[in-house]
Amino acid sequence: AKKQHCKPKAGEIAYHKGDILTVRNGEYRARHNATGEEGLVSGSKLREREALRIDPKLSLMPWFHGKISGLQAAGKLKPVEDGLFLVRESVRHPGDFVLCLCFSQKVFHYRVIFKDNKLSIDNKQFFYNLIDMIEFYSRNQGALATLLLKPKKKEGTKSAETKLLKSGWLLDLSKLTLGETIGEGEFGAVFEGEYAGQRVAVKNIKCDVTAQAFLEETSVMTNLHHKNLVRLLGVILHNGLHIVTELMTKGNLVNFLRTRGRFAISATQLLLICITKDFIWTTLKVIFSIFRFFFAPSDSRFSNSCISAKYCPILTNHTPMESLFKIDT
Incomplete structure (x- = not known):
């Protein structure tokens, strides 16, 4: 929302500047993402969500400092305050990590053991990754001296x-x-x-x-x-x-065409799908080879495509991400 609307009329919804709303019907009916309330809105008071810039400094783990020693970690955790923490790669035990946490003017170093593709500090709580571990100990003290309250960000990360x-x-x-x-x-x-x-x-x-x-x-x-x-x-x-x-509700394109789909899509439409799909796929390969945005298209077989509710085929195989391209029939 660009502006606030705190005194809604009948059928309208209230919102504040910066709130996120999802347009549900045309341009005038929306749902408030936080409250779930639905109603009429003024299009002039809304703007499209801000797109994210590709920023290598953006990190899901800004508290991860890589391979540093315990002494270096203690030096970064200053001034000391309860709940201040960072995670580092263990120098003594390659493959393991160390959670460094401040409490009572001290820095505690908890070894995070990696075993059987899981992480654990106390062999009681197990996690698939560091993100899960930090999320858990931010809400539960567990075996730690205190909750994780304030991440110490690595320099240069956001x-x-x-x-x-x-x-x-x-x-x-x-x-x-x-x-x-x-x-x-x-x-x-x-x-x-x-x-x-x-x-x-x-x-x-x-x-x-x-x-x-x-x-x-x-x-x-x-x-x-x-x-x-x-x-x-x-x-x-x-x-x-x-x-x-x-969600693409019609499932895999190959299975769709082998079963009920052959009655829903005409031969002309199927030919158009083949021609258009290969043309767009080739074009995308050229574009991505020049700009190298974020993935490399790899395989455009029908088995790697899906069908939407409106019978739009979607390519679903990228490297490393499954693709999200639709082709109108």
Whole structure:
């Protein structure tokens, strides 16, 4: 919202400057993302969500300082205050990490052991990644001296979570319901779900490094708005990174054409799909080879495509991210 609207008339909704609203019907009816209230709005008081700039300084883990010694970590945690923390890579134990936490004018060093593809400090609580661990101990003291209250950011980094929140791309976890798995790839699983009453597809990336790479791709997707591009709704930072997009309800293109789809799409439409898909795919390869934005298109087989509710085929295989391109029939 560009302006506030605190005294709504009957059928309207109230909102403040900076609030995020989702347009539901035409240009005049919207849902308040925070309250869930729906009603009429004035188009002149709204603007499109701010797109994220591709910024290598944006980090999902601004508190991670890489491989430094305990002495160096203690030097960075000054002035000492309860709850101030950072995470470093262990020098003595390669592959493990160390959580450095300030409490009572001291710096405590907790070794984070990596075993069986999970992380743990006390062999009681286990985590898939550092992001999950920090999120947990920010709410639960557990085996620590105190809660994690204030991250010590690595010099030159910016918090991706803060940026996503301010720009309106960080979604509310409480409004997301995950359903069955509809796909599994090299980088994570894809679930069908529902967000604030809308059916969605949710890709969950649990690996820290991969999640960081996907963050850069997500930044690019916030800049892309076209009828032939699947729409990014936003991201959720919980149990890794969740990328939420609109759901393609008709499933895999190959299976669709082998079954009920052959009666829904004519031969002329199918020929147009083939011609248009290959033309666009070739064009994209040329564009991305020049600009090298965020992924390299790799495989445009029909088995890597999906169908939307309006029978729009979508290419679904990028490297490293599954593609989100639609082709009108």
